[in-house]
Amino acid sequence: MNLLRTFLFNFKKIILSPKANFSILFSVMFISILLVIGLLMYVLDYYHKKNAMENANTSAILSGASKMISRISYFGDNMSSHTHRAIVDDVTRFIKSYIKEALLLDSSVFNISEKNIISQNSKVSITRKPHSNVFHELNNQSVLQNKKTFYHMSVETFYDYHVKFFDNLLNKKINTKIISFVPALVKIDTGEHPPFFVQLVVDLSASMSCLMDSDPEHATEFSICGKSKKNSKMDALKKAVLLFLDSVDRGSKTQKDTHYIGLTGYTTRVEKNIEPSWGTGKVRKYIVEEIDANMLGQTDSTPAMKKAYQILTSDKKRNFIRNILHKRIKIPFLPFQKFLIFLTDGENNDPKSDMKTIKICEKAKKNSIKILTISINASSNGKRLLKKCVSAPEYYYNGIDTGSLLRVFQEISTLITHYKYQVILKK
Numbered sequence: 001m002n003l004l005r006t007f008l009f010n011f012k013k014i015i016l017s018p019k020a021n022f023s024i025l026f027s028v029m030f031i032s033i034l035l036v037i038g039l040l041m042y043v044l045d046y047y048h049k050k051n052a053m054e055n056a057n058t059s060a061i062l063s064g065a066s067k068m069i070s071r072i073s074y075f076g077d078n079m080s081s082h083t084h085r086a087i088v089d090d091v092t093r094f095i096k097s098y099i100k101e102a103l104l105l106d107s108s109v110f111n112i113s114e115k116n117i118i119s120q121n122s123k124v125s126i127t128r129k130p131h132s133n134v135f136h137e138l139n140n141q142s143v144l145q146n147k148k149t150f151y152h153m154s155v156e157t158f159y160d161y162h163v164k165f166f167d168n169l170l171n172k173k174i175n176t177k178i179i180s181f182v183p184a185l186v187k188i189d190t191g192e193h194p195p196f197f198v199q200l201v202v203d204l205s206a207s208m209s210c211l212m213d214s215d216p217e218h219a220t221e222f223s224i225c226g227k228s229k230k231n232s233k234m235d236a237l238k239k240a241v242l243l244f245l246d247s248v249d250r251g252s253k254t255q256k257d258t259h260y261i262g263l264t265g266y267t268t269r270v271e272k273n274i275e276p277s278w279g280t281g282k283v284r285k286y287i288v289e290e291i292d293a294n295m296l297g298q299t300d301s302t303p304a305m306k307k308a309y310q311i312l313t314s315d316k317k318r319n320f321i322r323n324i325l326h327k328r329i330k331i332p333f334l335p336f337q338k339f340l341i342f343l344t345d346g347e348n349n350d351p352k353s354d355m356k357t358i359k360i361c362e363k364a365k366k367n368s369i370k371i372l373t374i375s376i377n378a379s380s381n382g383k384r385l386l387k388k389c390v391s392a393p394e395y396y397y398n399g400i401d402t403g404s405l406l407r408v409f410q411e412i413s414t415l416i417t418h419y420k421y422q423v424i425l426k427k
Contacts, residue, residue: 007128038048039142044346046161046178053118055178056102058425063394065153065186066415068126072188073418084128092124095155100425101393113289114159125155146154149190154183164256167216183426188419196416197276197336198248199308200241200263200283201301203344203376204271208234208293210376212401233345234293237403240409241287243278247413250333259417262311266304267297268349276311298349301385302356305342309364312338339416340364343374347382361389372415374399374408 014395035402071087072079079087099118101108110118129150159178207214209232248259262276263283274282313330315336348354361371372395373386383398390396397412399405 008278036198047175048160049109049161050178050180052103053157053159053178054182056099057157057180057182059102059393060095060098061153061155061182061184061425063098063341063392063419064091064124064126065151065184066392066394067091067094068151070411070414074414088126091126095124096120096122098394099155099157110159118157118159121158123150123154125154127152137295138161141151149188151186151188152183153186156181165356183223183425185424187424189421190419194420195258195260195334195336196339196341196415197312197331198262198341199276199312200261201304201308201340201342202237202241202263202265203267203299203301203346204265204289204292204294205267205297205298205299205346206293207346208232208237208376209295210403212236214377231402232293234291236399236405237292237343237376238287239360239402240399242284242404243406244409244413246335247286247410248417249280260331264304264308264311265291265298266301267294268300270307271297273307276331294426299344299346300348300353301342301344301352302348302353302360305340305357305360308340308342309360309369310343312340312364312369314365320322335421337416338367338369340369340371341374341412342371343376344382344386345376346379347379347385354381357385358388362408365391372412373397374405374412376405377401 005076068087068091072084075083075087077250096119099122100115103115103118129152157180161176161178211231212233245261248261255277259280260278261280261283262278263272263286264270265272272286272290274286276287311329311331315331315333348357364371370391371389373390375383375386375396375398378386378398387393387396397408399408
């Protein structure tokens with residue numbers, strides 16, 4: 001403010017001076033305009049950086065909450081204090097790492113070293129509310145604790161903003177600190193797990209008969225594929241899906257009718273559709289006895305994703321004409337948590353199919369369907385599609401070998417069977 005006051009005083013003095021001529025006035029006004037433009041650029045840059053930090057913190061805290069709930073749900077009520085501490089430490093490290101990844105998405109805001117510094121110096125706090133049966137006032141909302149656990153989470157990041165423009169002008173450095181603080185309340189319902197509805201969308205194209213370590217950029221060269229089913233992508237998929245079904249059954253063994261599961265297999269069309277039903281029996285039977293790659297099949301995910309979307313939303317009201325034109329699968333009218341698991345090892349043969357698939361993904365997300373995607377050593381274009389379809393960045397998985405694919409499905413089963421929770425961002 002002192003700098004601005006001094007500048008305005010001298011500017012007024014020059015203009016009112018009887019010795020002032022046009023050249024002097026023009027030069028002063030031109031310099032003044034440059035100073036104002038420079039100042040505005042720094043103000044905009046400042047708020048751009050602050051906004052990027054706040055967005056990264058918000059994404060990190062939401063992703064961290066999801067990871068924490070998955071871990072807590074896995075151990076359940078018998079979790080020891082040591083295990084709880086280990087979970088908190090693991091989630092803290094995850095959030096710090098996620099901040100860096102979120103900042104990397106916008107390369108124009110910070111350089112690599114700045115992103116590393118922001119991530120390393122970030123402060124993450126995760127504390128469990130010790131008292132039960134209390135009211136919490138938050139954003140004018142009253143929350144009564146009833147079989148619920150509350151966690152306070154916060155992320156704070158810092159950035160030393162250096163205004164280089166004024167270094168030579170004032171012959172000294174001007175620094176200001178940008179601080180972004182995002183607090184949240186995580187409410188976990190530790191009562192019964194809500195029922196969930198899972199629709200698997202599985203790639204059955206010819207490239208699924210290739211070895212897990214085959215080059216994804218040359219997946220159309222089928223001469224190297226199909227010679228041995230052992231160690232193929234399809235073989236790894238069978239093992240991983242069966243592990244997933246086993247994990248889902250174990251996670252829900254104390255309750256009946258908790259998981260409603262179906263499967264859609266595709267090439268350029270829907271090759272197989274297992275209508276959803278309670279339990280894992282129908283899908284398990286298909287995986288054990290029938291599933292295989294179509295040796296002549298190319299890839300187009302659109303028909304299968306459209307079919308899966310129609311199945312997952314078949315409990316929604318439709319108009320009379322749509323009911324006549326489309327066969328409607330009957331599903332129970334229950335407050336399902338809905339999941340669509342989309343898996344492929346390659347990319348669509350027609351690039352236009354990517355945009356069609358993405359539009360279906362957007363419609364699904366608007367209907368509260370969580371989309372998880374799995375790349376089985378997919379090509380770069382295939383990975384790009386999967387990353388655009390997910391409901392959140394942490395719902396994208398990449399399996400590069402049988403072991404990693406097994407871990408992916410194990411993690412997804414934990415995510416799906418976890419406690420119901422809500423993240424309330426404080427203002």
